[in-house]
Amino acid sequence: MRVGLLTYSTRPRGGVVHTLAVAEALAAAGVDVHVFGLGTPGEQFFRPTTVPFTLFPAPTDTTSLEEKVFASIDSLTTGLAAVADRFDVLHSQDCISARAAARVRDAGAAVTVVRTVHHVDDFTTQALIDCQRKAIVEPDHVLVVSDYWRRQLHEEYGITARIVRNGVDPARFLPIEPQRAAALRATLGADDRFVFLTVGGVEPRKGTKTLFEALDILRDRGRHPVLAVIGGHSFRDYGQYEREAMGMVSALGIDVVRLGTLADEEVAAWYRGADALAFPSLNEGFGLAVLEALAADLPVVASRLPVFREFLVDERDALLPTPGDPYALADALERVMTDATLRKTLVEGGRAVVPSFTWAASAARHVAIYQSL
Incomplete structure (x- = not known):
């Protein structure tokens, strides 16, 4: 054949x-x-x-x-x-x-x-x-x-x-040395702050504006995480949306660092170097980034899309707030930031999901x- x-x-x-x-x-x-x-x-x-x-x-x-x-x-x-x-x-x-x-x-x-x-x-x-x-x-x-x-x-x-x-290939997302993780986080100026990772760039389908609004809500609550954004290349032109979203970053005073398109090995390292994945998509075919995060023992905050609910269970292996709702997303992000027991539960739940894929x-x-x- x-x-x-x-x-x-x-x-x-x-x-x-x-x-x-x-x-x-x-x-x-x-x-x-x-x-x-x-x-x-x-x-x-x-x-x-x-x-x-x-x-x-x-x-x-x-x-x-x-x-x-x-x-x-x-x-x-x-x-x-x-x-x-x-x-x-x-x-x-x-x-x-x-x-x-x-x-x-x-x-x-x-x-x-x-x-x-x-x-x-x-x-x-x-x-x-x-x-x-x-x-x-x-x-x-x-x-x-x-x-x-x-x-x-x-x-x-x-x-x-x-x-x-x-x-997903778990061998791509093996643990990294603490020094490597610290060096990655230092490029963000994160120090000891909580680092959220998002994958896919700045575009409507990924719910970027909702994520930025949620970060602003967290800032009002006295929470100051750093968001690292991987990706950005798209066949479609999202220039206007991107300009509007990045204008929000300046206006709101939230901490967002765009890392752009990275080598595959660097992406895998970021999955291990961050503290949680923020992936509040409004439309997905499956969401490979979520599966990759689970394989890297990274707690996941996604959204309550039907495709995610086919392989994720809210509170067991991910948090799945309402799509497009910045307050629901902020609540979920804050819980992951502040609750170490929850993070451990989500990581363990994710480990049980990965072998099926x-x-x-x-x-x-x-x-x-x-x-x-």
């Missing part, structure tokens, strides 16, 4: 992280797998990988999101058309590569197109709404990573999708589905 896994980027966004992890687990299971993506000449993925990969040229001269999306589809289509006959399955993780794979198939390539829908974006232009819909209905088979999105695709698109859960199990499920095709 020859499988091409497709992704739209080389950066550490959720779909790209998922793609590399699944590819490596498939290869370990004996599958002939190759990863295809978009990148600049000489570029590599955000971390080294043991699987072979090819990067087609990413568009660089586009002026709008629409232009960027359709130029990316064109580039992937051109690249895949030259290699599709080498594969039995082209498996996409996003709208862009799904449209490209479907075009190659429709042009005569004898391949089966599989798409994993991680979540559905809130596009506002009709062209992108239509493009996203086609990327969901055109593939031969659709997978999802949660039951919530299985139901959503059935209700909104009439699609019958199969669930393949995400995984392995990339080997995810790969085995993928293989069974590929064979059934």
Whole structure:
């Protein structure tokens, strides 16, 4: 069986992280797998990988999101058309590569197109709404990573999708030396203050403004944690939201340090160097950062989204306040800050969750589905 896994980027966004992890687990299971993506000449993925990969040229001269999306589809289509006959399955993780794979198939390539829908974006232009819909209905088979999105695709698109859960590799998040943790925290000027970590950058879907409002509420209560923000690269342009959110930081006087896009090893170290994860998302496909935090023994404050409630239990392995409610979020953050017993309970609860999510199990499920095709 020859499988091409497709992704739209080389950066550490959720779909790209998922793609590399699944590819490596498939290869370990004996599958002939190759990863295809978009990148600049000489570029590599955000971390080294043991699987072979090819990067087609990413568009660089586009002026709008629409232009960027359709130029990316064109580039992937051109690249895949030259290699599709080498594969039995082209498996996409996003709208862009799904449209490209479907075009190659429709042009005569004898391949089966599989798409994993991680979540559905809130596009506002009709062209992108239509493009996203086609990327969901055109593939031969659709997978999802949660039951919530299985139901959503059935209700909104009439699609019958199969669930393949995400995984996590605990070996990536081993304990670090106290000196390393102290050095990381020193870069924040944190001293002995409580450090919250958030992953994914500053954007609407991650609930960043709600998090900043919650930090302001904590400041009024005499609590002064430091927030470290990892990530920031996004295919979409959230410039206006980012400017507004960072303007809040200055106006409110809260302590937020943006670390940007980091090497994979540095991200793993921050999971171990922080005191808790703050991940108040408003929309997620699964939330890999939460699973990674659990694997790193980091207490988690997330939000009461259906996808989180599929594998988390409030008060047992995470705190799950109401999404978009800064006061509920502030209450949860304050409890984690001030209650060492609660933090220990959440860490122990997280340790019990992690073994149920392995990339080997995810790969085995993928293989069974590929064979059934």
